[in-house]
Amino acid sequence: MTGSGEGLTTLKEFQDWVDLSRQAICREIFARNSERIGVKKEATAVRNLSRIIDATLRLANEKGFQAMTLRDLSGETGMSMGALYTYIGSKDELVRLIQSHGRLLTGRVMHDSLEAVTGAVPRLSAAIRAHVYLTEVLHPWFYFSFMESRHLGRREIEAAIQGELASEKIFADILAEGQQEGLFRRIDVTLAAASIKALMQDWYLKRWKYSRRGVGAEAFAAHLIAFVLAYVGFAAPADGRC
Amino acid sequence: MTGSGEGLTTLKEFQDWVDLSRQAICREIFARNSERIGVKKEATAVRNLSRIIDATLRLANEKGFQAMTLRDLSGETGMSMGALYTYIGSKDELVRLIQSHGRLLTGRVMHDSLEAVTGAVPRLSAAIRAHVYLTEVLHPWFYFSFMESRHLGRREIEAAIQGELASEKIFADILAEGQQEGLFRRIDVTLAAASIKALMQDWYLKRWKYSRRGVGAEAFAAHLIAFVLAYVGFAAPADGRC
DNA sequence: GTCTATACAACGATAGAC
DNA sequence: GTCTATCGTTGTATAGAC
Numbered sequence: 311m312t313g314s315g316e317g318l319t320t321l322k323e324f325q326d327w328v329d330l331s332r333q334a335i336c337r338e339i340f341a342r343n344s345e346r347i348g349v350k351k352e353a354t355a356v357r358n359l360s361r362i363i364d365a366t367l368r369l370a371n372e373k374g375f376q377a378m379t380l381r382d383l384s385g386e387t388g389m390s391m392g393a394l395y396t397y398i399g400s401k402d403e404l405v406r407l408i409q410s411h412g413r414l415l416t417g418r419v420m421h422d423s424l425e426a427v428t429g430a431v432p433r434l435s436a437a438i439r440a441h442v443y444l445t446e447v448l449h450p451w452f453y454f455s456f457m458e459s460r461h462l463g464r465r466e467i468e469a470a471i472q473g474e475l476a477s478e479k480i481f482a483d484i485l486a487e488g489q490q491e492g493l494f495r496r497i498d499v500t501l502a503a504a505s506i507k508a509l510m511q512d513w514y515l516k517r518w519k520y521s522r523r524g525v526g527a528e529a530f531a532a533h534l535i536a537f538v539l540a541y542v543g544f545a546a547p548a549d550g551r552c
Numbered sequence: 553m554t555g556s557g558e559g560l561t562t563l564k565e566f567q568d569w570v571d572l573s574r575q576a577i578c579r580e581i582f583a584r585n586s587e588r589i590g591v592k593k594e595a596t597a598v599r600n601l602s603r604i605i606d607a608t609l610r611l612a613n614e615k616g617f618q619a620m621t622l623r624d625l626s627g628e629t630g631m632s633m634g635a636l637y638t639y640i641g642s643k644d645e646l647v648r649l650i651q652s653h654g655r656l657l658t659g660r661v662m663h664d665s666l667e668a669v670t671g672a673v674p675r676l677s678a679a680i681r682a683h684v685y686l687t688e689v690l691h692p693w694f695y696f697s698f699m700e701s702r703h704l705g706r707r708e709i710e711a712a713i714q715g716e717l718a719s720e721k722i723f724a725d726i727l728a729e730g731q732q733e734g735l736f737r738r739i740d741v742t743l744a745a746a747s748i749k750a751l752m753q754d755w756y757l758k759r760w761k762y763s764r765r766g767v768g769a770e771a772f773a774a775h776l777i778a779f780v781l782a783y784v785g786f787a788a789p790a791d792g793r794c
Numbered sequence: 795g796t797c798t799a800t801a802c803a804a805c806g807a808t809a810g811a812c
Numbered sequence: 813g814t815c816t817a818t819c820g821t822t823g824t825a826t827a828g829a830c
Contacts, residue, residue: 348813349813350813351813354813358813372702373702373703374616374618374702374703376616376618376619377618377703379804379805379806380805380806380807381804381805381806389814389815390814390815390816391806391807391808391815391816392807392808392809392813392814392815392816393813393814393815395806395807395808396813396814400806400807401806401807457699457702460614460615460616460619460699461615461616461619471760474758474761475761498775500765501767501775502779504754504758504761504762505751505754505775505776505779507754508750508751508753508754508757508758509747509750509751511750511754512746512747512749512750512753516716516746516750518713519716519717519746520746523742525743533740533743533747534747536783537744537747537783540782540783540785541778541779541782541783543782590795591795592795593795596795600795621822621823621824622823622824622825623822623823623824631796631797632796632797632798633797633798633824633825633826634795634796634797634798634825634826634827635795635796635797637824637825637826638795638796642824642825643824643825
């Protein structure tokens with residue numbers, strides 16, 4: 311962790327800190343699913359896995375996963391249908407693969423981002439920034455996960471719900487900490503944490519809106535931090551109100 | 553309008569004020585599309601149209617519109633495939649029908665809810681309540697519209713975007729009004745309006761979360777109003793801060 | 795107005811050559 | 813490891829009887 315204490319502030323710092331390149335991600339996916347994948351050479355497998363996931367996110371985010379056919383995927387990746395099936399067991403397994411690895415990454419990044427940060431306000435800021443920057447870098451991944459969560463089985467849907475609640479709890483805990491420190495006023499921390507999640511989610515659900523207005527990830531994160539701190543009753547430093 | 557001045561406060565007042573029953577809605581849909589529908593007797597048409605839309609929302613919200621087949625729809629409605637096609641021109645037209653009428657209702661309800669309300673704070677409260685209560689009553693409708701907007705054509709996607717921006721503008725205008733009245737502090741009204749929309753959207757996107765926690769529409773609306781008023785710098789009445 | 799029967803295209807998935 | 817060819821199934825949509 312480079313900028314400890316206050317957490318990572320800029321998007322660039324965040325990107326330099328975590329390696330969220332497709333290659334790094336697909337290498338880990340390959341390591342975690344090597345038995346089920348018919349191709350044994352890592353370099354080949356990672357390259358093709360990367361193509362498949364990339365094309366899936368592109369096609370599915372444009373017209374939906376169900377509407378994307380494996381023939382579309384074959385065309386977009388430049389691989390034959392037969393070749394696709396050496397990497398994935400079925401079309402449905404592809405959704406599970408992407409979703410479950412997304413949850414893994416989210417949990418890890420959120421945890422690591424807060425590890426060295428102390429104090430409710432810096433932790434709250436760091437958590438919001440980490441989440442916004444993560445969804446900025448992996449935007450297609452998160453958009454896909456949200457929109458296609460219905461195509462999972464009962465068991466996987468439960469995992470998605472638990473992931474949502476776990477990530478919400480991070481915020482609820484920080485808010486409770488701030489109350490105990492006497493920094494935040496009395497609020498319903500669960501309701502407030504849910505609202506913070508809703509605000510952050512807008513960054514990857516309505517990306518088009520912020521793009522066309524020229525609002526970047528850093529400005530958006532700063533806005534959210536100010537929004538939330540106002541609600542919890544913590545006055546922003548260089549602001550003449552109250 | 554019954555409770556003028558401050559706007560409608562309880563969910564029940566809202567429900568008594570607007571008729572959002574399936575029957576009333578489907579009667580209007582029939583009136584607006586009577587030429588394209590093969591059935592001429594209103595009573596029959598409205599009853600079957602109601603069945604079709606009801607079943608579509610139920611099936612599509614569970615597993616997605618693309619995954620819902622017309623054979624599913626036939627089974628759920630108790631109508632034959634042939635009968636379905638006397639009401640809808642195609643599967644895609646069914647999405648358009650539901651989405652465009654949803655936008656019509658939203659625009660009308662938001663407009664009428666604010667008509668007799670004056671002052672930035674009452675207007676902001678009334679607008680948030682109207683939106684939360686509307687999406688509470690027509691929850692399946694709004695969930696469907698959000699999730700399936702990608703399955704529309706270019707032209708309809710543009711209409712959906714315009715609807716989103718129009719409804720956002722209602723909030724931006726109220727915030728600007730509050731600033732001019734000197735009630736609200738200096739903020740980016742566009743960014744704030746987008747955040748309000750994001751918060752309200754959570755009510756129909758993550759309904760399961762609030763259901764399992766026992767949070768109702770009125771409590772949720774009250775929470776959002778407090779959240780937003782804190783951000784704009786307007787202190788809540790019975791609250792000892794500032 | 796509603797039904798049954800069916801057309802025909804496109805889907806996911808696999809076998810076997812290379 | 814990757815390709816081509818093809819299987820069986822299921823999708824949307826319609827024609828014509830009732």
